[in-house]
């Protein structure tokens with residue numbers, strides 16, 4: 685397509701559909717951004733529901749398509765899968781790649797307000813605005829049936845974007861999310877760096893605080909491995925459980941003995957998440 689606003693890096697037949705990798709010049713981020721899209725076979729007959737998957741720290745747009753094992757069931761259920769990258773790349777902000785939990789690979793799915801991050805680190809506007817519109821315009825996606833899920837930092841992203849944009853997402857779930865980022869070292873570092881010292885602003889990007897402060901979203905499914913090395917210090921699912929119970933926000937939090945933080949855990953429970961979204965999006 686000569687006038688396409690994105691470049692096709694590769695496309696692969698996959699379970700009767702197509703797994704593709706793309707790059708475009710993002711106005712929101714001010715840099716080239718890559719994203720992945722799985723188009724299920726049902727899209728040949730018309731627009732299909734679409735799920736955005738947000739990956740965790742150090743990941744890219746390739747992590748989910750390669751490791752999560754979602755395409756086979758998405759092809760059965762007729763779900764499109766969109767996976768963005770986890771941060772801007774190539775901004776050359778001093779120090780952007782010095783840590784694996786801040787800067788490159790660690791966008792935290794919010795719009796930074798502090799310098800030197802504010803120009804490029806605009807992942808919330810990118811995902812809820814520019815990328816969503818691009819997918820809606822150039823892929824057979826039914827944006828009226830849109831869900832969001834993710835892992836760890838991306839689980840935080842899925843929960844907070846669903847709570848902050850209830851008009852955009854009709855289903856939500858998370859694997860081992862950073863459920864109360866204002867209370868853990870990863871979140872304190874990211875929010876301090878991107879948002880500054882105003883903890884009132886932090887609450888607007890913290891799923892547990894958002895629910896406590898009155899925001900609601902569709903029924904939440906969360907899976908958490910009990911052998912997850914980040915569980916004791918970073919994830920705080922019990923805090924999410926408490927605020928959901930107090931607020932009447934539907935939550936199914938499932939704890940699993942013997943599962944760690946990685947993609948063996950995620951791929952084990954992927955089918956349940958896709959079924960959860962397909963059910964919500966067919967209502």
Ligand SMILES: N[C@@H](CCC(=O)N[C@@H](CS)C(=O)NCC(=O)O)C(=O)O
Nearest residue numbers: 740741742743747784836837946947
């Ligand atoms: N960077 C740390 C851990 C990073 C990490 O566990 N990242 C999670 C998301 S928070 C992940 O999904 N990593 C990629 C993978 O497991 O494929 C390390 O290498 O030990």
